[in-house]
Amino acid sequence: MIITGYTTAVLEKAVRAAVHAPSMHNSQPWRFRLRDGGIDVRVERGRPLPVAGHGHLDDWAVHLACGAAVFNLRLALAAEGTPARVRLCPDPEDPDVVARLMPDSPAMASPAELALLDAVPRRHSSRLPFFPQPVPGETRWRLVDAARAEGAWLELVVGTAAVEALGQLAQSANRVLERDPGYRDEITRWTRGGLSADGVPARAGGPVAEPQDLLPQRPFGERTRAPGRDFEPEPLVAVLGSAGDTTVDRLTAGQALQRVLLTATDARLVASMISQPIEVPAARERLRTALGRFGIPQMVMRIGYGQPGWPTPRRDVADVVDAPLAGSA
The missing domain is CATH 3.40.109.10 (NADH Oxidase)
Known part of the structure; x- marks a missing residue:
């Protein structure tokens, strides 16, 4: 059985995890919306974004950040029992749509997925010196x-x-x-x-x-x-x-x-x-x-191993979610 589409409630819950993804200078260059039962991840061009590498890298930093947000979305959707099939760059006419997540067959999240989702709000970059203990x-x-x-x-x-x-x-x-x-x-x-x-x-x-x-x-x-x-x-x-x-x-x-x-x-x-x-x-x-x-x-x-990093702020879910497009719940 394949579910018919993601709902607004599921989208909002998944975006709460997505916005914890890392991004260059914590610029958060993403937007999310429902479209025909799926979730689109888009680059937000309406806000200033960092220019990595003197402009030689185009949207390198933006794409890495949006990819990280996609992974968090996947974890959150899996935890809801509604895993996603992901298409990257799904719309040639709109290159700012970098990913589309469509519902797959319902399934329980694995223990590994739940453990990674639990780590999402605890992951912060640590710019402090680490302890001398080696990583096994x-x-x-x-x-x-x-x-x-x-x-x-x-x-x-x-x-x-x-x-x-x-x-x-x-x-x-x-x-x-x-x-x-x-x-x-x-x-x-x-x-x-x-x-x-x-x-x-x-x-x-x-x-x-x-x-x-x-x-x-x-x-x-x-x-x-x-x-x-x-x-x-x-x-x-x-x-x-x-x-x-x-x-x-x-x-x-x-x-x-x-x-x-x-x-x-x-x-x-x-x-x-x-x-x-x-x-x-x-x-x-x-x-x-x-x-x-x-x-x-x-x-x-x-x-x-070291002292956990200090949390950086995140925009509210309402600030990064667009109105659904046609056919969306």
Whole structure:
């Protein structure tokens, strides 16, 4: 049996999970609507969105964020007993519709799906130093399998020399970005105080960067770290990649990214994303070559045990849901 269509009540419940997806500078570049019994995920062009990589990446950050939101929708719909079939880029005449979720045969959610859904509101980027405790091998493979389950790949960077080389690459890319006044202005615009429903509150930013840091941090925060509290010298660093770099590839990578992050949260790990090596084309190509993998790097992550990240605000469901189109409940 296939259900006839999603209802407004189901849409709203699913969107409550979807809006917890990560997005560059917490820009939340998505909208949702019912259409002919399914749920459309659309890029919201009516609000300012971050310009990643000096504009060289077009909608890369937007597509990853929307893909992550699609994964949260899938989990929430599965928990309702109404799993979805997903079509990416379903409407050639409207490229801002990046996904359409249609009802599949009713089924109970698996324990794994429920565990990941439970992790959705607990996942926050942690920009603080991690504890020195290493991530066990079994947990590392869970992360690799999470990416593979979504049609992407996750390369764990192993060994002091390899991690240091990636750190140098990331710092070099960060210096390129910081030389751009537009990039610096954009960071300032997305650093929030008060009651804003988007952007990154200064309290959620990490401590101010210091010259000895292995990996770069966005300058969202103003705190200085405690004496002797340097960032970990050899964190678990992972590179997420996809087969290509089309819109579909990026949306696929976004779903894989969220599955990896939620898997990490379920394992009591914390993570932060390091996109600077992706945003600078030369750095991205050097990273691709160094990995020797088929495909395109889409995100670098720092993963480990540590203090949970500070929650960032989210827009209300009513602010991101459009009126249904014809034939919708």
